[in-house]
Amino acid sequence: SAVISQKPSRDICQRGTSLTIQCQVDSQVTMMFWYRQQPGQSLTLIATANQGSEATYESGFVIDKFPISRPNLTFSTLTVSNMSPEDSSIYLCSPTYQETQYFGPGTRLLVL
Amino acid sequence: EDKVVQSPLSLVVHEGDTVTLNCSYEVTNFRSLLWYKQEKKAPTFLFMLTSSGIEKKSGRLSSILDKKELFSILNITATQTGDSAVYLCAVEYNTNAGKSTFGDGTTLTVKP
Numbered sequence: 001s002a003v004i005s006q007k008p009s010r011d012i013c014q015r016g017t018s019l020t021i022q023c024q025v026d027s028q029v030t031m032m033f034w035y036r037q038q039p040g041q042s043l044t045l046i047a048t049a050n051q052g053s054e055a056t057y058e059s060g061f062v063i064d065k066f067p068i069s070r071p072n073l074t075f076s077t078l079t080v081s082n083m084s085p086e087d088s089s090i091y092l093c094s095p096t097y098q099e100t101q102y103f104g105p106g107t108r109l110l111v112l
Numbered sequence: 113e114d115k116v117v118q119s120p121l122s123l124v125v126h127e128g129d130t131v132t133l134n135c136s137y138e139v140t141n142f143r144s145l146l147w148y149k150q151e152k153k154a155p156t157f158l159f160m161l162t163s164s165g166i167e168k169k170s171g172r173l174s175s176i177l178d179k180k181e182l183f184s185i186l187n188i189t190a191t192q193t194g195d196s197a198v199y200l201c202a203v204e205y206n207t208n209a210g211k212s213t214f215g216d217g218t219t220l221t222v223k224p
Contacts, residue, residue, distance in 0.1 A: 043202075
């Protein structure tokens with residue numbers, strides 16, 4: 001299985017600021033997904049980030065709000081821009097490794 | 113519209129009981145159905161099901177898929193307090209992106 005780490009594990013931010021979440025995988029993975037899980041809800045896909053191409057965003061999510069980088073096959077970042085309290089969620093990166101989808105440990109974000 | 117529906121939404125049992133969690137789906141381009149256990153932040157992978165009628169087992173957990181009736185069940189026998197978690201069902205799409213849609217989850221509470 002793949003070993004995945006995320007930084008930060010949690011943060012408390014002020015509205016209007018931005019936070020960049022890092023996701024590191026110990027193996028090279030082609031497909032990387034970013035999910036959000038708002039309190040009491042299930043996982044919602046934000047975007048798909050494959051190395052060498054622009055991220056593909058799901059309905060309701062835009063690049064200006066959630067810019068993503070994927071500089072290589074083991075690393076990706078998600079930025080939550082101009083945050084509001086509604087962005088308070090757990091954010092999870094999810095690489096697909098050997099045809100199995102794994103999840104990072106998550107970043108718990110609270111926006112005041 | 114694609115959807116994944118889990119039932120029940122929550123379940124409270126006592127140690128030693130057997131539970132069955134349900135997942136029905138309506139999606140286009142079905143590739144596989146996945147079960148995850150979520151205790152704190154990150155879901156952990158349990159099973160991937162791609163073929164009908166083939167039971168997958170891991171200890172006290174087992175799961176089976178019915179692609180004709182479009183549902184899957186997750187069984188847990190001889191439940192323990194450590195089984196308390198949210199169990200998520202997801203359907204993976206058969207596209208190059210390989211993304212998944214998640215159900216709302218079943219919250220299982222196992223009392224001593």
